[in-house]
Structures are given as C-alpha cells and as structure tokens.
Amino acid sequence: MDNLTKYYGDDRGIEGLTFTVEPGEVFGLLGPEGAGKTTTVRTLMGLQAPSRGQASVLEYDIGHRRERTAMKQDIGYLPSEPSFDESLTGNQLLAYHASLKDDERSEQLLEQFALDSQLDKSIRTYTSEQRRLLATVVAFMHDPELVILDEPTVGLDPSTQEQLWTFLDAERQRGTTLFVVSCSLTTACILCDRVGILRNGHLIDFRASRQLPDRGPRIVRFVTSDPVAPDAFSFEHGYSVETEHTDRRSSDEGRTTRTTVRFVYAGTYETLLEALSSYTICDLTIEEAPLQELLAHWYGTRLGKGGGVDV
C-alpha cells in the first residue's frame, strides 16, 4: 500500500497507509471500533475506490478494473459477516465457487470442519458457526497464496475459535500469506508475526510478535473483605489498577469494609492466581479487555471511538 487514503465526503476512513506484507507473513491490522479496518479491507478488495494512493494485492494493481477482477479469483477472502444465498445447499454454493476460481481442497477442509454431512442441506438450516466455517472453506478451497480475513473469530464459541486458530496456524506453516483484520488482541497475539496498529484512520505503529503479550489482556475485578495494600497489584504485566472501598452493614449489625480491585492484566494465570490466593474473595470476574485499554497503556492516552484521544 502506498499512501492509501479513503474519505467519505469530509469523514476520514483511512489516511496515508503505506506498508508491505511480505509473502508467507501473517500480518494483523489491529484497531479499535471505527479505526478504519473495514475501510482498508473494502478498499483493498476493490469494493470502493481510494480517494488517494494505491495498492497492489499479489501482482494486481487495485486501481485497474480487470486486475481487480483477476485478483478476486486468485486470493481468498473471509468477510466479517459472510452472507450467502440461503436457498442454496452447501454443495451448490461450493460448486458455484469452484466454477469461478477452482477447487483444490474443499473435500479436505469440509472433513476437517465436520461440514461434510451438512452439504445436502440448505444453508438456511446452518448454525452461525457452520456458516462461518463454510465461508472459511470458500476462502481457502482454491489454495490461494494470500487470504484476507476480516474479524475471523468474532462471534465464534471458544471451541470453534480454537479450531480456527489451529487451522490458521497450520496455514501459516504451509506458507500461506494471511492478512488478518481484528480488534481482538488475543487473535493477533496467537496468530500474527507482526501487527500494524490503526488509530483514527492512521497507521501509528508496527509491533513484531515478540513485542506482544502472550495473550490479550484481561480485566480482572474482584471484591474482598481483606485490606488491600495500595501497590498490591502492581505486577509486571498488570496496570490501570483502581480500588474502591465500600462500607456495608453485616449480618451481626456491625459494619464491614469491602474493597473492589480492578486492573488490566496481561501475564500468566499462575501468577495472577498466586496473587489472589492470599485474599478472601467475595466476587471475581475476568474478561477480555477492550483493545482501547492496551492501546491506552502502550501510548499513554485514553482512547475513544476510532482510537482517537478521549478528552
């Protein structure tokens, strides 16, 4: 991409994106909601014209209609929300795609994703997981050199997510180039060799996988009746620690103080559980932190929609 820019009227989608994804690389374009990820994919796929700049996908210049058409047959594309003609069966859909771009491995992929028994049924009857896996088969069936994946694991249950990560990791080992667009740091940490951070339409940084945590950070929130020292959760991989004390009436008519501790944590669960084990825990939740939390930590600012600075 060379200075790839897309404006919607006066609204900026992306501006000045310049970078190259190397053959065989798994590259992650990571950004919060509204940062410009979908704009980048839609522009690369030739679904909308750039306002300025240019890009080549494999050897195809996206500025030329014929080259865009040839490019779409050569690469694989997994949209974030695959849509199909619901009246078709899985077999009919695959036959249609095979007629457009060849079929070298759908049989193997269908077996791997346990979809082979579904193929005579209409897509209308598929679960959302089965639809996503069917779209994955369509994206990889012609054994493309490059696959563009838009939010590949959003909305999948944990076991299907795991299955897709394993599949994509095997694809990496086969040498397929993957361009993964995601707002999930966990997906980026697990899959990518390198990520580009998109914020407010600008690419602000690149990080190699060794500069990423092992997993996406979690928000840990727990409530304890024990006193908590102010620096108790200043771990190497913990940050944004907040504590709040509340006074409660207890059952024996006395009063108890409870402390709620919330922090963002990107270390191992063993270290976390060891730190928590010295407290009487009244309540505990651990959930994936939004990407904004990590970007705020890395770049020292609170980020709003699109990754812009919240003021």
Ligand SMILES: Nc1ncnc2c1ncn2[C@@H]1O[C@H](COP(=O)(O)OP(=O)(O)OP(=O)(O)O)[C@@H](O)[C@H]1O
């Ligand atoms: N069709 C459109 N018309 C006007 N503005 C748009 C259009 N599509 C996107 N934008 C704007 O461009 C910016 C980037 O949006 P984009 O959808 O590319 O971000 P994103 O990172 O994909 O976000 P999300 O994760 O929510 O899909 C946002 O400010 C958005 O409001």
